[in-house]
Amino acid sequence: MNHLDQFENLADSLTQQGIDVAAVTEALKVQKIETPSWGYANSGTRFKNFGWPGAARTTREKIDDAAMVHKMTGMAPLVAIHIPWDKPEDGDYVAFRQYAQEQGVQIGAVNPNVFQDNQYRLGSLANPNPANRELALDHLLECCEIMTKVKSDVLSLWFADGTNYAGQDSLRGRKHRFEAGLNQVYEHLPAGGRMLIEYKFFEPAFYSTDIPDWGTAFALALKLGEYAQVLVDLGHHASGVNIEQIVAFLLDEGQLGGFHFNNRKYADDDLVVGSVNPYELFLIYNELTGAALSSDEPAKTTAQNVAYMIDQSHNIEGKLAPMILSVLNCQEAYAKSLLVQREELAGLQGTGEVLAAHNLLTEAYRVDVRPLLAKVRDELEVPVDPIKAYRESGYEGAIASERGTVDSSGGYQN
Ligand code: PSV
Ligand code: MN
Numbered sequence: 001m002n003h004l005d006q007f008e009n010l011a012d013s014l015t016q017q018g019i020d021v022a023a024v025t026e027a028l029k030v031q032k033i034e035t036p037s038w039g040y041a042n043s044g045t046r047f048k049n050f051g052w053p054g055a056a057r058t059t060r061e062k063i064d065d066a067a068m069v070h071k072m073t074g075m076a077p078l079v080a081i082h083i084p085w086d087k088p089e090d091g092d093y094v095a096f097r098q099y100a101q102e103q104g105v106q107i108g109a110v111n112p113n114v115f116q117d118n119q120y121r122l123g124s125l126a127n128p129n130p131a132n133r134e135l136a137l138d139h140l141l142e143c144c145e146i147m148t149k150v151k152s153d154v155l156s157l158w159f160a161d162g163t164n165y166a167g168q169d170s171l172r173g174r175k176h177r178f179e180a181g182l183n184q185v186y187e188h189l190p191a192g193g194r195m196l197i198e199y200k201f202f203e204p205a206f207y208s209t210d211i212p213d214w215g216t217a218f219a220l221a222l223k224l225g226e227y228a229q230v231l232v233d234l235g236h237h238a239s240g241v242n243i244e245q246i247v248a249f250l251l252d253e254g255q256l257g258g259f260h261f262n263n264r265k266y267a268d269d270d271l272v273v274g275s276v277n278p279y280e281l282f283l284i285y286n287e288l289t290g291a292a293l294s295s296d297e298p299a300k301t302t303a304q305n306v307a308y309m310i311d312q313s314h315n316i317e318g319k320l321a322p323m324i325l326s327v328l329n330c331q332e333a334y335a336k337s338l339l340v341q342r343e344e345l346a347g348l349q350g351t352g353e354v355l356a357a358h359n360l361l362t363e364a365y366r367v368d369v370r371p372l373l374a375k376v377r378d379e380l381e382v383p384v385d386p387i388k389a390y391r392e393s394g395y396e397g398a399i400a401s402e403r404g405t406v407d408s409s410g411g412y413q414n
Contacts, residue, residue, distance in 0.1 A: 041409045049409060163211075272317070282364075290342060
């Protein structure tokens with residue numbers, strides 16, 4: 001049976017269950033996920049930076065690779081950039097944006113880097129030395145200007161700030177410094193721009209992290225104002241944390257701004273999203289989809305404006321293929337979340353039918369949505385099997401011979 005016949009069978013059975021298959025297909029056709037420029041360059045562990053044949057050496061090569069991922073999937077039209085790694089050699093951000101456009105992609109979130117200079121040994125915005133705080137602030141404000149030049153509406157902030165020893169610094173003092181710094185950045189956001197605040201429970205600091213959890217990011221965002229929101233990175237939680245509950249809470253408060261998808265087993269593992277726990281990914285999408293389809297405000301509008309990004313740097317599995325797989329895993333999880341029969345579920349929840357409610361939710365998870373995704377890809381005019389198409393495209397061999405294997409992680413170095 002070809003994939004279209006398989007789709008017709010699936011569509012018939014879903015229709016009989018009362019699911020609007022046309023609406024599901026349309027929703028899937030507009031799903032978008034941003035990929036990270038840094039995922040196309042070399043990366044490594046804390047112990048070794050591995051050179052991968054064909055890994056992008058320049059920002060333009062990263063854009064080319066992101067454009068290839070979009071060509072294969074039809075759902076990754078944006079590329080997140082990291083400054084200064086992606087600073088154009090000639091400093092011309094407008095030409096850089098135009099280059100991306102010519103390749104069929106656009107610049108997404110701007111990610112400042114306030115963790116790689118020597119001055120940041122004791123932190124950036126929370127650094128005890130005012131001169132070092134000033135350096136971080138200058139860079140963050142420069143990134144606000146870059147947003148305008150590349151037409152980005154998201155400033156994505158992750159800070160490595162924290163302390164390693166009790167007594168090393170004043171915890172409240174650091175909080176005050178952070179608030180003051182973030183306030184200044186907020187004031188410089190371009191019109192229509194949003195500031196997303198990412199949290200991470202540990203690393204590189206081990207005793208305290210200045211923005212360790214969603215509650216801290218939430219409190220900071222609330223104080224700053226409506227253009228500051230929380231960014232959830234799936235790798236940044238302790239084991240056992242119920243991330244979908246955090247998502248639900250933040251949606252309900254209108255404070256969920258963005259997502260960094262990846263998968264973790266221990267900490268910030270950067271594994272292909274959905275590779276360790278696809279059920280968790282489904283449950284997260286279930287919250288997002290439930291809110292987007294509801295009539296509850298501000299959850300509905302918030303869910304419809306979430307900036308979806310992948311934040312993964314692959315070291316042993318290649319570069320583009322795992323990125324394509326990550327995009328597809330998000331597509332699959334989203335598709336399943338669209339099949340949840342929400343009215344029926346609400347009924348079962350209301351009457352306290354615990355197992356029936358649980359079963360109804362997992363029914364959607366169990367559906368083999370591959371024929372549905374094949375149909376969506378047909379309609380998007382992208383390959384039905386994107387990984388296979390990528391392997392057969394010759395792109396991987398071409399970049400390997402053209403670019404060779406380099407040691408650097410690619411892009412502008414200070
Ligand atoms: C470091 O943990 C990190 O992975 C954060 O998740 C950031 O989003 C990313 O690097 C880019 O700076
Ligand atoms: Mn992240």
